[in-house]
Amino acid sequence: MENEDDKKELKTVSKVNLKEDFQSSGVADILLELDNSLIGLEPVKTRIRETASLLLVDKARERLGLVNESPTLHMSFSGNPGTGKTTVALKIAGLLYRLGYVRKGHLVSVTRDDLVGQYIGHTAPKTKEVLKKAMGGVLFIDEAYYLYRPENERDYGQEAIEILLQVMENNRDDLVVVLAGYKDKMDKFFESNPGFRSRIAHHIDFPDYSNDELLEIAEVMVSGMNYKFNKKSKEAMAEYIEMRRKQPHFANARSIRNAIDRARLRQANRVFNNSEGPIGATFLSQIEDVDIMQSRVFSGGIDK
Amino acid sequence: MRVTQGTFSFLPDFTDQQIHEQVQYCIDNGWALSIEHTDDPHPRNTYWEMWGHPMFDNPDAAAVVYELNECRKVYGSHYIKIVAFDSSPGWESIRLSFIVNRPTEEPGFKLNRTEIKGRNIQYSISPYSSDKPQGSRYK
Numbered sequence: 001m002e003n004e005d006d007k008k009e010l011k012t013v014s015k016v017n018l019k020e021d022f023q024s025s026g027v028a029d030i031l032l033e034l035d036n037s038l039i040g041l042e043p044v045k046t047r048i049r050e051t052a053s054l055l056l057v058d059k060a061r062e063r064l065g066l067v068n069e070s071p072t073l074h075m076s077f078s079g080n081p082g083t084g085k086t087t088v089a090l091k092i093a094g095l096l097y098r099l100g101y102v103r104k105g106h107l108v109s110v111t112r113d114d115l116v117g118q119y120i121g122h123t124a125p126k127t128k129e130v131l132k133k134a135m136g137g138v139l140f141i142d143e144a145y146y147l148y149r150p151e152n153e154r155d156y157g158q159e160a161i162e163i164l165l166q167v168m169e170n171n172r173d174d175l176v177v178v179l180a181g182y183k184d185k186m187d188k189f190f191e192s193n194p195g196f197r198s199r200i201a202h203h204i205d206f207p208d209y210s211n212d213e214l215l216e217i218a219e220v221m222v223s224g225m226n227y228k229f230n231k232k233s234k235e236a237m238a239e240y241i242e243m244r245r246k247q248p249h250f251a252n253a254r255s256i257r258n259a260i261d262r263a264r265l266r267q268a269n270r271v272f273n274n275s276e277g278p279i280g281a282t283f284l285s286q287i288e289d290v291d292i293m294q295s296r297v298f299s300g301g302i303d304k
Numbered sequence: 305m306r307v308t309q310g311t312f313s314f315l316p317d318f319t320d321q322q323i324h325e326q327v328q329y330c331i332d333n334g335w336a337l338s339i340e341h342t343d344d345p346h347p348r349n350t351y352w353e354m355w356g357h358p359m360f361d362n363p364d365a366a367a368v369v370y371e372l373n374e375c376r377k378v379y380g381s382h383y384i385k386i387v388a389f390d391s392s393p394g395w396e397s398i399r400l401s402f403i404v405n406r407p408t409e410e411p412g413f414k415l416n417r418t419e420i421k422g423r424n425i426q427y428s429i430s431p432y433s434s435d436k437p438q439g440s441r442y443k
Contacts, residue, residue: 137364
């Protein structure tokens with residue numbers, strides 16, 4: 001009897017409050033966090049917001065009895081290195097968890113090495129092991145185009161791709177796969193694996209950061225480590241970014257993080273050599289322009 | 305005759321959803337899950353064949369249900385059980401074990417009486433199905 005009552009109640013739900021759902025599901029928090037913690041990336045944020053509203057509306061429709069198939073949530077992130085693909089993937093996992101599309105919301109991050117075996121018969125169990133670990137959450141495959149190596153027809157990557165496709169299709173409710181990699185290489189990868197393209201609903205492009213955005217990121221990173229820029233060192237940083245961008249192996253935010261790490265090294269050295277007697281916290285956390293100007297980037301060399 | 309080994313064996317067979325929930329309970333307790341199968345239902349047959357390795361680090365039960373369905377594809381006519389191991393005492397000990405797959409027909413057990421010294425009788429049982437060699441017992 002109780003069950004029947006429940007059923008009746010379910011059917012009598014005739015109105016849903018989307019705004020309320022939005023707040024109570026915690027999606028609002030995640031989107032806000034996304035806005036605040038990630039600088040720039042406007043197109044990415046827009047796409048994620050769109051996806052989130054679609055999923056929210058889908059859930060509401062389901063409650064009203066408007067049947068729809070569970071949506072395909074597999075995604076592909078393409079963009080240059082250091083544009084925040086992994087960071088966003090982590091947020092996506094949290095988002096899908098709050099929306100109830102994945103049960104656990106953890107992120108399993110893998111590359112080719114974790115999926116492809118070294119000898120015949122090694123690949124399938126390895127790939128399945130990873131897929132099983134990711135079930136209930138999000139599987140993030142970084143530099144996914146490495147899976148497919150056309151120059152070697154006996155490459156085991158193809159086997160991993162086949163298993164991946166099969167599980168992506170049959171266990172759609174159990175896990176979400178996110179592929180990531182550089183734009184041009186990913187395009188080539190999808191061209192040679194049409195099965196992948198059609199099974200992925202959301203293709204999201206990550207644009208490069210502008211110089212201003214990178215400077216803003218640098219400041220956030222520095223304050224996150226409890227250091228400070230002054231006016232001069234901020235200018236030096238801006239100059240650094242401009243010069244670094246023109247040099248090879250530029251990796252957006254990652255290059256900035258490396259630059260800051262090295263600046264800290266030089267700062268520590270400077271503080272150690274110049275200090276006589278007691279020094280305070282301000283002195284220890286101040287990054288001066290000389291700490292940045294000493295970088296090889298300014299003398300024309302590559303800063304790896 | 306329905307074999308009633310392990311937990312839940314007097315209940316109707318579980319659906320995949322119910323198996324999923326039981327397994328999730330085990331995982332949430334930090335237990336490792338293993339899938340085992342056999343075609344010898346003798347109650348003293350303790351060590352069944354293992355289907356792959358025990359699963360230690362899957363946070364979601366879908367992984368176990370996935371493996372179970374893989375196992376069913378190969379050994380769909382055999383007994384399959386899910387075993388949960390708890391390592392908190394310092395060794396792996398079984399916390400929960402339940403049958404999730406059984407043959408459509410279970411012929412039951414034969415009672416053997418052996419007359420021994422002094423007209424005493426020694427009893428033993430043997431499954432009818434184990435007359436046939438391993439692998440061809442159930443269809």
